[in-house]
Amino acid sequence: MPDSFSLREHAKWLLTDTFGYADFRKGQWEVIENILQRRNTVAIFPTGGGKSLCFQIPAMMMFGTTVVISPLISLMKDQVDSLVKKGVAASFFSSSLSEHEVTRRIREMENGRYKIVYIAPERFQSETFFSALKKVHIPFIAIDEAHCVSQWGHNFRPSYLKIRDFIQAVGDPVVGAFTATANRKVQQDIVNLLGLSQCRLFLSSFDRANLEFRVEDPANPSLYILNYVKTHPGKSGIVYAATRRNVENLFFYLKKYGIQAGMYHAGLAGEQRSRYQDGFLNGEISVMVATNAFGMGIDKSDVRYIIHYNMPISVESYYQEAGRAGRDGEKAVCILLKNSDDYKLNKFLINGNYPPVKVAEALFRRVRRRQTRGIPSEMLISRRMGGASMRESALRKIVEYGYAEIRSGIVYATEKKHFTLTQKEIDLHKDVEMEKLDAMQRYLAEKVCLRAYILRYFNEKPARERCGNCSVCLRNRGQDEGKLMNHMLAHIFGK
Structure with a gap:
């Protein structure tokens, strides 16, 4: 490639040659240019706005290894697999790797083998890994799902608070923080x-x-979904459900009536998930029934509808999932079905995510006693203190806060020797989630424009009070037209 290429021409060449896109989307080049000029960047793009390219392209243009911090192992692996297929030298580090594989990849990273490395933030708890990163020339750090650093954001991850130390430790990298919500x-x-x-x-x-945003209240939600899918043949769609059981029930219900459906949740074998996902991407499967584990990083622009069988836990989650429709810019529909039990279910799930601090501390002390030997996670959560789900939640908490790490199913102690997490801190984060759930519940009961509600939630002033095409606006317009007709008839007949 000629040296005389300008930054934009070089970036455009990579966009087309490596990623297959003819041109940048609105805002993409401005973000890329800012990063290439070594300026720290915070980019907030809606789902489907092309955030990944905003850090992948600069990474390919810079000398050294770019570190991408991502909270989701499945998304991390999918993005790395996609980059490798495109000829980009990329890798990832997560708790799913064996110690031998981690050591091998660290060695290759130190030797400059990779242009892009994805890292789960929990990896920063390891002093060995942290030290290895200091030996690597890192010109750029990209932080995906950057809202995880804030206790006010959805999916707060305490491990994100370690990122600042990492930035300072590796010298003077450019930093880009990216989020949709x-x-x-x-x-x-x-x-x-x-x-x-x-x-x-x-x-x-x-x-x-x-x-187009809709809230519907069908007497039979499963039948509503079946009828919607049948009346939109050949259209790709995703149906989200809150639990694995709901996903499987809906999947078998649709299959029973001849729908080419797939399903996706964390309980399925990896091979099975991949088969359904590939079928959906290549068009063999028209509708995917899934938990919210599906969709992050999925490169399918022609999803024409998203139906939520259950209410998501927050407006952020809903907007992120609904935003997977219509990424090609064509019309798409986002339908949320009412269910009187959803609020109680979500409240139960939130409470389950925040165990009593004494249970978390008990697990921490048990792991500390084993020092470097570790304990199989199944053995640790099978102890008698609290219910199994509570212990599982407590284990997640001590990992999130850096008191332990899980490698190949074994729980190990970290360098942290003192347990400082308090019940007050746990309760604060639970209260934030409950506030978000209440805001989601209000969306369901909204009597004014749904689009305006979402925009105001994100502190954006709507262009007009009525969008004219959400279910509330359409219903209100029908009522307004009815009132106008009655008024005209009364005027004509003198009543």
Whole structure:
């Protein structure tokens, strides 16, 4: 490639030659240019806005190894697999790898083998891994799902708070923080907690004009979904359900009536998940029934509808999942079905995510006693203190807060010797989640424009009070037209 290429021409060449896109989407080049000019960046793009390319392309243009911090192992692996297929030298580090494989990849990283390395934030708890990263030339750190750093954001991850130390430890890298869902308070947290005082904020509109939002209250939700799928033949769609049982029940119900459906949840074998996912991507499967584990990083632009069988746990989660429809810019529909039990189910799930601190501390002390030998996770959560789900939740908490790490199913102690997590801290984060659930519940009961509600939630002023094509606006328009007709008839007949 000629040296005379400008930065934009070089980036455009990579966009077309490596990723197969003819041109940048709105806002993409501006973010890429800012990063290439070595300026810290916070980019808030809606789901489907092309965030990944905003850090992958600069990474390919810089000398050294770019580190991408991502919270989801499945997404991490999918993105690395996709990059490798495109000829990009990429790898990832997560708790799913054996110690031998981690050592091998560290050695290759130190030898400059990779252009892009994806890392789960929990990896920063390991001093060995942290030391290895210091030996690598890292020009750029990209933080995906950056809202996880804020206790006010959905999916708060305490391990994200370690990222600032990592940034300072590796010298003077450019930092890019990316998310699809961050209101004003979360945006400020991202800047402050990551130490990005000198940065440029790229804030794209949350308004996806091609999406039609609906809230429906069918007597039989399963039948409603079946009828919707049948009346939209040849259209790709995703049906989200909150539990594995609901996913499987809906999947078999649709299959019973001849629908080419697939399903996806964490309990399925990896081979089975891949088969359904590939079938959906290549068009053999028209509708995917899934938990929210499905969809992150899935490159399918022609999803024409998203139906939520259950209410998501927050407006952020709903908007992120609904936003997987219509990424090609064409019309798409996002339907949320009412279910009187959903609020109670979500409240139960939230409470289950926040165990009593004494249970978490008991697990921590048991792991500490074993020092470097570790304990199989099944053995650890089978102890008698609290219910099994409570112990499992407590294990997640001590891992999230860096008191333990899981490698190949074995729980090991970290360098942290003192347990400082308090019940007050746990309760604070639970209260934040409950507030978000209440906001989601209000969306279901909303009597004004649904699009306006979503935009205001993210601190964006709607262009107009009525979008004209959500279920509330359409219902209100029908009522307004009915009132106008009655008024005209009364005027004509003098009544």
